[in-house]
Amino acid sequence: MENNTNKKTNNNISTENKTNADESKKKKIRFISKDSIKDLAIWLTVSLGLFLILEYLSRKSSFEKVQLFIKDNTYATVINILLILGITGIIFFFKHKKAVLWIISFLILGLGIVSRMILEFRGMPVAFMDLYALQDGLSIASRFINAKMIMIAIVIIAFFVIGLVFMWKLDKKSQRFNGISNIIAWVLSILVFVVSIGPIKAKGIMHNIGWDVQAAYELNGFVYSILDSYFGYLRKPPEGYSKEAIAKIREEVDKKAAEDKRTIKKGKDVPNVVMVQLEGFMDPTKIPNVNLSIDPLPNFRKLAEKNTSGYMNVPTTGGGTARTEFEVITGNNFDNLLSGEIPYTSIVKEKTSNSLATALKKQGFTAHALHNFKGNFYNRNKGFKNLGYDTFTSVEYMNGLEYTALNWPKDYVLTDYMKKALDSTKGKDFITTVSVQGHSSYPMEKVNEDYPCKITGNIDEKYKNQLYYYCEQVREMDEFVKQFNDMLLQRKKETGEDTIVLYYGDHMPYLDYLYDGEEYLNRYKSPYTYFATFDIPKEENAITDSFQAGTELLKLGGVEYGPIEKLHAYLRNDKDYLKKVQLVEYDILFGEKYYLKDNEIQKKNTIKMGIDDIKINSAKAKGDILTVEGQNFTARSFVCLNEKMLETKMESPSKLTAKLNGELKKGDTITVKQLGDHDAELSSIKEFKIK
Structure with missing residues (x-):
């Protein structure tokens, strides 16, 4: 009985040692492996595909223009591909590489699609500065978005979720690091970009065109342009800027102004x-x-x-x-x-x-x-x-x-x-x-x-x-x-x-x-x-x-x-x-x-917001309706009772009605606020106190 027990114990130890050995072997990071070669191939293929699709979208779905860009702007082509490789290469630090690549690809393509839509609406693609006007853009989006676009968006989101679940399952047995070679390839793509971009910009091969955003995107490529629109936000003094240089310009301006014989109108003759x-x-x-x-x-x-x-x-x-x-x-x-x-x-x-x-x-x-x-x-x-x-x-x-x-x-x-x-x-x-x-x-x-x-x-x-x-x-x-x-x-x-x-x-x-x-x-x-x-x-x-x-x-x-x-x-x-x-x-x-x-x-x-003064002359309550009479009310005038905004209707420029949630009491304060986009307060008039 004791011998059988020892046998079982030895077998368990042997199995445990084997498992530990397998896990140790699994965790060992190789320089290169079959899995790392597969990951590398997927990374390169997807990145190249993203580049082609983004350029296709940004050039209004013209394969001919994409071909011309690759042919005539070789440096810009390489720079954009390197940037995409740099962004997508972070997958090599995750276990679920395919799932992460799926997410990154959808985000990048989503940006490209949004940019294409905005290009259709206003003639200019998306730039970093559009983030500062995001609320403004959303506030008028209903004038451009239709039911067909909403349905397409729903289908795309569903496709993304289904694809993400599938990719996650594919990576279930994957390792975080399949090979050091992939990390080295990713680092090299970044180093080549860093070393190359300076001389390319210095030669004027790629440059910003502030007044023509679309032309800049067509010259420099989509990914570079959208990133450049962010990094350009870090403003630098122009070459030659100094106190002495500016003083010299002002001196020159003032000298010519003193010599100007132009007739300047005076008094009542000055026009609006x-x-x-x-x-x-x-x-x-x-x-x-x-x-x-x-x-x-x-x-x-x-x-x-x-x-x-x-x-x-x-x-x-x-x-x-x-x-x-x-x-x-x-x-x-x-x-x-x-x-x-x-x-x-x-x-x-x-x-x-x-x-x-x-x-x-x-x-x-x-x-x-x-x-x-x-x-x-x-x-x-x-x-x-x-x-x-x-x-x-x-x-x-x-x-x-x-x-x-x-x-x-x-x-x-x-x-x-x-x-x-x-x-x-x-x-x-x-x-x-x-x-x-x-x-x-x-x-x-x-x-x-x-x-x-x-x-x-x-x-x-x-x-x-x-x-x-x-x-x-x-x-x-x-x-x-x-x-x-x-x-x-x-x-x-x-x-x-x-x-x-x-x-x-x-x-x-x-x-x-x-x-x-x-x-x-x-x-x-x-x-x-x-x-x-x-x-x-x-x-x-x-x-x-x-x-x-x-x-x-x-x-x-x-x-x-x-x-x-x-x-x-x-x-x-x-x-x-x-x-x-x-x-x-x-x-x-x-x-x-x-x-x-x-x-x-x-x-x-x-x-001062508005030319006309907005005033309250009287406020009376009848039942649950508060009537405010005054001057220069508009459709964007809203009655506030004790700083709480009420549901308001403009009856005329001299009359507003609002729905009360309770009785009007002595000492209550009423004001009228003008509300802009997103119901932001543009101005508020002096409080009117109930006596």
Whole structure:
């Protein structure tokens, strides 16, 4: 019996030793093995496949363009493949390699698909800076996403989950490390990239094109471009930046300013200065192979024939309104900023900077901004504040709104609110107005049969439908231009005040006909012209770039230049003009502000939301309904009782009703808040106390 027991014990020990030996053998890391060769092959194949798919997506599903990229941009091709290898190579540190690779691949491809969708909607791919405007993008996503897209997304997510479960099971018996050779291969891919990228960039083979994001992606490849849009966020002083260099530029500017014989208007002769940015505005009669039954732009065309007009280079196409807006307002060249940057969400979100508003306020102007869309979209409420504006009237402060078939606010309403801005002060006013009516997307199905401008021509029906809708929007925008001009002429008769206006388009509209295949028109040029209630000279080729627009506006109006406008006015023909602009721009936006004199530096600023004062005159409760009467309420006015927001309905601009959750008591406080996008508070009025 004892011998049998010993036998069993010995057998158990032998089995345990064998198991330990097997586990020890299993845990031993080899330099290379069959499994490591398989892992290496999967890694290389998937990474190469990801590269090809991403480039295919970013080049609008054109294999021909992918082939040309690989052939003509060999260095960029290698760099992008190395980057993908570097990202996917982390699988060698996981046991479930296939599952991790599946997750990484889906994330990368998901980014590529999203970028392609955004490219279709606005003409520019995704960049790191879009994260700063993610909420804004999601808030208008419903205008672009349809049921078919949602169904496709659900199918893709289901496919991902099923595939992940399958891959996880495949890796059930895998080891964390199958071979040192794979780790070495991964490290080598990173080292080759690090060693190569510097010389390649130094030779200009791969470089950033700040004003043309899509061109940068096509030149440099998708993965590199999207990562570069992040690392470029770490700003560095431009070559040659120093206190002495900036002082020399300012000395040169001041010397030429002293020699300028330009007539500057004084006193009552100084005009109000207005800039009107027209969303997605262009001349549809310039589109080839298309016939229009009427001219949709008779008023703009009449202005262009009489006054200085033309086309200026803008830093965006199809979308990215705030980029052109920022160039015009500040005089800064977007070439010196980051790919896809939205300055309101990055540069002037938290800090002040100089602009036309700050320059004209030094001369006694009051600065107003108007926009018939959401006040905190693109962080405009913070951006305008930090650029020196005194008031900002966004759609949350407007009544009398009309809407397009796609629910964009029409521009007619802007005339009334620009008049209110002009009438709100006794002195001179500077107004920046940003319209929204012409915003994309443009429907491929006909939305109305009664638009007066009919479209004919040898183009697809879907393109005709887009043009049909678009032409109606620009026709009404053109009527708005006339409406505003007529108001200014009438106002001059009543007040004697002169006004000069710059009208310009922010970017080319994203019409598929202009972006699919052949490029019919320059995608980075927008029309501009002027109107004035007094005689202004007509000049040829006055503006080449949108960052020069403000300078030309002040020149034609006989208004004194600000410090940035002086730079453009006096050094524009200098051979090193753009380099000097770059140095001064960096100095003012990110540097030590050596260029600015003490009284020119923008200090902390306050801004009033809306022109009209919102007031509460009385508050009464009947049953569970609270009625608040007052002045200048809008659809975005919300009643708050003791700081708690109530369900509110605007009955009229002088009356709000809200649903109470209990009785109204003596000492309760009522206020009205204006809420913007995502129900963010834009402003709140003084509390009204129940007596």
